[in-house]
Amino acid sequence: xxxxxxxxxxxxxxxxxxxxxENITLDINAGESLCIVGPNGGGKTxxxxxxxxxxxxxxxEIKILGGSIKKAYSKISFVPQASDVDRNxxxxxxxxxxxxxxxxxxxxxxxFDKADCGKALSVxxxxxxxxxENRKISFLSGGEFQRLLIARAxxxxxxxxxxxxxxxxxxLYSRNKIFALLGEFCRDGKTVITVTHDLAAxxxxxxxxxxxxxxxxxxxxxxxxxxxxxLIYGQPAKTESGRGETDA
Amino acid sequence: MLKAVFQYDxxxxxxxxxxxxxxxxxxxxxxxxxxxxxxxxxGIAHTAYGGVGLGYLLGFEPTLGAGIFAVASAFIIGAVRxxxxxxxxxxxxxxxxxxxxxxxxxxxxxxxxxxDMNAYLFGxxxxxxxxxxxxxxxxxxxxxxxxxxxxxxxxxxLFDSGFSRVSGIKTGVLExxxxxxxxxxIVELIRVVGIILVIALLSAPAAxxxxxxxxxxxxxxxxxxxxxxxxxxxxLISYNLSIASGAAIVFAAAAVYFTALLxxxxxxxx
Numbered sequence: 001x002x003x004x005x006x007x008x009x010x011x012x013x014x015x016x017x018x019x020x021x022e023n024i025t026l027d028i029n030a031g032e033s034l035c036i037v038g039p040n041g042g043g044k045t046x047x048x049x050x051x052x053x054x055x056x057x058x059x060x061e062i063k064i065l066g067g068s069i070k071k072a073y074s075k076i077s078f079v080p081q082a083s084d085v086d087r088n089x090x091x092x093x094x095x096x097x098x099x100x101x102x103x104x105x106x107x108x109x110x111x112f113d114k115a116d117c118g119k120a121l122s123v124x125x126x127x128x129x130x131x132x133e134n135r136k137i138s139f140l141s142g143g144e145f146q147r148l149l150i151a152r153a154x155x156x157x158x159x160x161x162x163x164x165x166x167x168x169x170x171x172l173y174s175r176n177k178i179f180a181l182l183g184e185f186c187r188d189g190k191t192v193i194t195v196t197h198d199l200a201a202x203x204x205x206x207x208x209x210x211x212x213x214x215x216x217x218x219x220x221x222x223x224x225x226x227x228x229x230x231l232i233y234g235q236p237a238k239t240e241s242g243r244g245e246t247d248a
Numbered sequence: 249m250l251k252a253v254f255q256y257d258x259x260x261x262x263x264x265x266x267x268x269x270x271x272x273x274x275x276x277x278x279x280x281x282x283x284x285x286x287x288x289x290x291g292i293a294h295t296a297y298g299g300v301g302l303g304y305l306l307g308f309e310p311t312l313g314a315g316i317f318a319v320a321s322a323f324i325i326g327a328v329r330x331x332x333x334x335x336x337x338x339x340x341x342x343x344x345x346x347x348x349x350x351x352x353x354x355x356x357x358x359x360x361x362x363x364d365m366n367a368y369l370f371g372x373x374x375x376x377x378x379x380x381x382x383x384x385x386x387x388x389x390x391x392x393x394x395x396x397x398x399x400x401x402x403x404x405x406l407f408d409s410g411f412s413r414v415s416g417i418k419t420g421v422l423e424x425x426x427x428x429x430x431x432x433x434i435v436e437l438i439r440v441v442g443i444i445l446v447i448a449l450l451s452a453p454a455a456x457x458x459x460x461x462x463x464x465x466x467x468x469x470x471x472x473x474x475x476x477x478x479x480x481x482x483x484l485i486s487y488n489l490s491i492a493s494g495a496a497i498v499f500a501a502a503a504v505y506f507t508a509l510l511x512x513x514x515x516x517x518x
Binding site: 052053054073074076077078080084085086088089090091092095096098099100102103104105106107108109110111112136152153156 | 282397398399400401403404406407408410411412413414415416417418421422458461462463464466467
């Protein structure tokens with residue numbers, strides 16, 4: 001698969017008078033994986049929320065698969081921060097995954113069928129949660145819950161998967177499992193865009209790296225970024241092709 | 249009391265009203281508590297008081313006035329939530345007090361204070377008429393249909409509205425539909441427990457059911473059963489001790505909720 005998966009031009013987003021993201025431009029092709037890192041409050045989640053259409057940009061343009069965000073909704077999926085989802089909600093693991101089988105619009109008198117249930121079991125197996133399908137989500141560990149959110153996201157066969165800190169508060173086993181899953185997803189020619197604080201993973205598991213601290217500090221091959229921590233925490237910027245420029 | 253139910257129409261009506269309220273509380277109570285909209289529910293209920301006052305002043309059915317005010321305030325709150333920029337709780341607080349102020353002002357303009365105004369404020373399930381029951385049954389049917397028809401959409405929306413939006417589910421439509429359903433539920437429950445106590449009947453059964461439920465459907469069913477239990481117990485207390493039925497229903501609801509909460513804490517600590 002080729003062609004542009006995500007194209008962002010001169011994106012700016014603010015909350016009232018506070019500028020959260022300034023003039024960001026980057027492009028990701030289908031089959032690539034992008035890792036977005038930056039300090040707390042640096043605008044990573046704001047950037048992701050703008051891409052998802054949750055926030056209205058002040059300026060700039062976002063294209064997903066060559067079109068508008070709303071047109072792309074059937075082709076993308078999203079893994080929110082685990083803390084943004086109510087883990088005490090009365091729902092089983094199977095039902096939680098099945099909610100992703102609902103597509104555009106509303107679904108009057110449409111109930112989950114056998115094919116949906118079969119697919120839910122298969123994605124649960126893919127993320128290592130087979131046997132958990134009847135468990136209430138409140139009984140899952142942090143890592144299991146995060147994998148459930150990924151299972152739900154891949155249930156609808158998205159071409160682009162966007163994730164907000166998928167490895168926050170999970171143990172090493174779950175962290176490795178999650179990055180391995182994302183790697184497999186990309187090998188199928190699909191695109192992954194992840195916000196994370198995991199700098200080691202940013203270097204090792206992704207084909208592109210974006211360092212954001214309001215503006216784009218670095219964008220390019222993670223191997224050419226040098227020390228990511230110094231990029232994030234205010235040291236002189238090391239960029240592959242100059243501060244604020246991209247190699248794309 | 250059971251013998252009296254067959255003897256007296258007002259008790260039979262009260263029991264049927266309890267059953268219809270149980271359906272509403274089971275469904276809408278659970279949805280509003282899962283969406284953490286209970287304070288908004290209180291705001292809509294109190295705004296409805298302005299409509300009751302206007303109904304009395306202009307000589308039309310006060311419940312209709314309550315319905316119009318409730319739906320209008322639901323749409324205002326919905327628009328503010330969607331648009332952002334202003335804290336929703338401030339707007340809820342403003343509408344809450346504005347509705348009450350309008351109700352007081354409208355009734356103040358009348359030559360005499362309406363005799364059954366307290367029934368709208370504190371409810372009186374014992375005064376529910378056959379006409380009220382038909383209206384309650386129609387509203388219950390509308391609410392039940394709207395929830396059953398889109399059950400899976402509600403499930404996805406309540407569990408994670410952001411994800412549902414990205415999936416392409418029309419979350420905006422669901423949000424406004426929910427606000428209208430909440431407004432209709434409030435209008436229905438005003439006859440049972442009144443504007444001031446309606447929030448208890450929407451929150452207590454749902455919150456108590458949450459201790460036992462394993463699924464959303466299960467929580468709705470258990471909350472409905474609890475709600476009927478609270479109304480029935482309240483009726484018993486009211487009938488035997490001659491205290492206001494709305495207050496008696498809330499006493500029953502609060503007692504069971506706090507007992508369940510206590511047991512849940514004790515079980516966790518043991």
